Amino acid sequence: MLKTRILTALVLVAALGLILFALPPIAATLAFALVAAAAAWEWAGLMKLDPPVRYMYAASILVCCWQLTVSMPQLVPVLLGLSAAFWLLVVPFWFRYKWTLGGNDMGGYLLGALVILPTWAAMVALHAVDTWLMLAAMGLVWVADIAAYFAGRALGRHKLAPAISPGKTWEGVAGAVVGVLIYGGIVLSFSPLAGKLPLPLPAIVGLLFLLTAVSVMGDLFESLLKRQAGIKDSSQLLPGHGGVLDRIDALTSTLPLAALILYLVRS
Numbered sequence: 001m002l003k004t005r006i007l008t009a010l011v012l013v014a015a016l017g018l019i020l021f022a023l024p025p026i027a028a029t030l031a032f033a034l035v036a037a038a039a040a041w042e043w044a045g046l047m048k049l050d051p052p053v054r055y056m057y058a059a060s061i062l063v064c065c066w067q068l069t070v071s072m073p074q075l076v077p078v079l080l081g082l083s084a085a086f087w088l089l090v091v092p093f094w095f096r097y098k099w100t101l102g103g104n105d106m107g108g109y110l111l112g113a114l115v116i117l118p119t120w121a122a123m124v125a126l127h128a129v130d131t132w133l134m135l136a137a138m139g140l141v142w143v144a145d146i147a148a149y150f151a152g153r154a155l156g157r158h159k160l161a162p163a164i165s166p167g168k169t170w171e172g173v174a175g176a177v178v179g180v181l182i183y184g185g186i187v188l189s190f191s192p193l194a195g196k197l198p199l200p201l202p203a204i205v206g207l208l209f210l211l212t213a214v215s216v217m218g219d220l221f222e223s224l225l226k227r228q229a230g231i232k233d234s235s236q237l238l239p240g241h242g243g244v245l246d247r248i249d250a251l252t253s254t255l256p257l258a259a260l261i262l263y264l265v266r267s
Contacts, residue, residue: 012241020135032123033120037058038058038244039248040057042234042237044057045229046101048103053104061112068117076124077260080259083122083260087214092217095161118255118256119255122259125259126259126262137255137258138251140180141254144250147180148175148176151178151179152168152172152175160220164223176212176216177208180208180212210257211254214253214254217253218252218253221249223249233246234246
């Protein structure tokens with residue numbers, strides 16, 4: 001199992017490197033859209049839909065990505081804003097009241113689009129500005145996850161959301177914040193990316209706190225949906241790693257917010 005997990009991770013890293021650094025922009029946009037389609041197929045699985053409907057939903061998300069690219073790019077900032085509103089204003093209530101995804105209903109389809117399409121749009125937008133900026137945003141999520149894991153293992157005493165994800169603790173969240181602050185300091189001190197976010201230090205620190213909190217919410221949100229659906233992984237598309245949603249859960253909440261912040265700063 002460990003060997004399979006390592007091999008899959010190496011393939012994923014190689015594929016990401018190829019997409020970001022070797023493909024032309026339009027091909028990278030298509031690759032991101034295929035990731036979104038795979039996530040949509042898994043989302044329909046969380047809704048417990050039949051295979052034909054799952055494929056149709058994935059295809060519809062793919063078509064939406066194409067239309068946003070060629071016909072409605074002006075809607076991307078709106079999409080990013082809707083995503084931020086969802087994660088910051090709706091998801092806390094979702095956690096509180098434990099709302100569930102319906103079956104074959106429009107609400108579930110629209111919610112999936114609200115989670116997946118802004119993630120795709122954020123990847124495209126960040127990649128268009130600077131490939132390293134996109135990697136830095138993704139790295140923030142990875143650092144938060146790794147720091148939370150080790151801090152939780154070493155110091156975890158107080159459960160964060162035991163009914164959703166029993167292994168997560170408040171100490172882990174604190175570790176994630178510390179890890180991200182250190183990571184942010186390194187990135188802004190030793191890379192050319194500081195010029196991409198011309199903000200005073202207190203604002204940058206506040207944004208790092210916010211992005212870390214939102215990354216935790218994205219992780220918890222998918223964990224809740226999987227628990228409600230009675231499954232461990234969103235699929236088995238990635239041997240040893242579960243599904244695409246399992247790998248991008250925190251990215252679905254963090255990347256759109258990061259892209260929106262960048263858009264507001266640069267506009």
